[in-house]
Amino acid sequence: MLMEEKPRQKLESLGKLLVGDINSGKNPKFITAARTKSNIVYDSKSGFLGLGRAKEERSFINVAQSKRFMQTVAIAAKCHRFLAENLHTTIRGLFYQLKYSLGEDIDESIFSEQSESNPLIEDIEVALDMKREDLNLNATRRGVLAGNIKVIDRFGGERTEIDCSKQGRSGWSIPSDVDNDIEFVDMTAKYVLIVEKDALWQRLNEDGFWKKENAILITPQGQATRGTRRLIRKFADMHIPIYVFTDSDAWGWYIYWTIKTGSINLAYIGKEIATPEARFIGVTISDLDKYEFLKKLTIKATEVDLKRAQEMLGYEWIRQHKEWVTELERMIKSKIKLEQDALQGPRLTFVDEYIREKIKNKEFLP
């Protein structure tokens, strides 16, 4: 039933539940899914990291929990107010509000560090089955998009239509919240291409790659934020292919697998932000067999790269794919890595051909 309520109603239902407990002389409490390491599971069927079935109870009359319980209620009350006011802030802004005052008549300071409020925000997200973005809490934003799609942004009650095919050299900045008061319309693209580095995104944007290919061109500008991951998930829900193009090194792989299977830290919203349908387009160490010139342009793998490659061989979601095992073992043996920038070696526009060829021949890693 909670599932169909809006964020504000959900917070009110939680409040009523607690007041009900108090009025009937019961110990007020609420239930949340455990976010402990042992309850983070990779579900091979769905293909992402999520939470298991373990639950945790938070109750007020409990010496170990009463302060945290009070703090959680204070956070819920602040977020309820942000929603009522229709104003957004960040978890840092929320922390300063909590530090300033708990509410109307309470002059008690129960927060001294932001590390106290952060996990309790997650508690509320999990207990009420919604994301912090639904509570008007913005997360860090990063990432840019260009392509044949329009954004209807009803932010602040004003309707703005942004045509992502008319953003010149800049592209459209992907916000923190891509779910509330925002719509994506007139999408005609045939696939989504995610490019690790902004430099390569700019290269492809300049070539009009997304126009010629009718693709959506995204760069997360490094590791993908919550907002960018959520947006990729939404595109996958439209049933168009998602291709990821990164460096062939520890950081590039990490970016890919975070988009695809999610991450331990955000396993509690795994379903909302993971895109198991994503495919890896390159660059790969195997590219050296096909593109002779790349042999001149490899660089030495660092200890971190090699250690990380070894670790990845241990993850069940990676080692189940023989293509990845081959790739990783090859890099460990040869001790070299390859950057996506290297594809500009022979000519600046070669990167366009590389991607087109890979897509045409369906040369992806799973």
Place this chain on the structure above:
Amino acid sequence: MLMEEKPRQKLESLGKLLVGDINSGKNPKFITAARTKSNIVYDSKSGFLGLGRAKEERSFINVAQSKRFMQTVAIAAKCHRFLAENLHTTIRGLFYQLKYSLGEDIDESIFSEQSESNPLIEDIEVALDMKREDLNLNATRRGVLAGNIKVIDRFGGERTEIDCSKQGRSGWSIPSDVDNDIEFVDMTAKYVLIVEKDALWQRLNEDGFWKKENAILITPQGQATRGTRRLIRKFADMHIPIYVFTDSDAWGWYIYWTIKTGSINLAYIGKEIATPEARFIGVTISDLDKYEFLKKLTIKATEVDLKRAQEMLGYEWIRQHKEWVTELERMIKSKIKLEQDALQGPRLTFVDEYIREKIKNKEFLP
């Protein structure tokens, strides 16, 4: 004379100069301003860090210089080609091109690390009095803008008009190059407000602060990039006030002084990117006297903050302002700092009032 030439012509003039030297049996050479520490000077009249009068000669027939001379010519040739092709890349992309091949018939590899090409790009920028952006080399971009101004972006030969007052929650992404094939028109804003943190920019954007105030609202998203600094300089050239709003800590001050006086690393293009007209709007430690509630919301200064404050007292461009000396000494004594986020304590929209009040009362630091 070189001053009025376009980048491509400047490169061609350099080439002709070298060929002329060779044909007349002279040692080919060119002159560049020295970028050594001793030639980086703060000019108190103009108010920014620039290069002094010391020159350096780069010549081919010189055992210590001939490899670097060849490398420089190779870089100039590559950039000439990028300009002819009308395509952009980064200094990383350029490095891979140099590593791949030096040119048509030369199968010689004279670059092994990017650290070899980077300083030579600066040599060319200084010798030919232009920026790398003019050579189709993009630098890292970061920073977002909203306000009553339009961008005419002629990137890739296609004209796109972007209305920066109609970008919803996202804003317009500030590119690397704000000089070539780009124009800023219909600017009606009365001042430019630069906000260190994206979180606060989003807060102010949501409140329609820039609409109510008719301001240009920029966040550099931390330290300002070359592109953002250049854009701020361009706004200052339109003779509108530039206000900077950062945290009161080492990083915030660094952001401010980099915008205002420039930086050692980029002293060679100081005139193009420094904005001595900029004023500091806060937050300041002195705000504690006026806004009682902030006393609850200070945080402990780190060793880095204190050390940096001490260093700043030694810079002539800072210690000449008694207001800054007072501010810095006060923070060193009290060992506290203050974040701009703290202004959200009493209510989310308080930050709007704070800025409006400061501007109304002209409460700036120089």
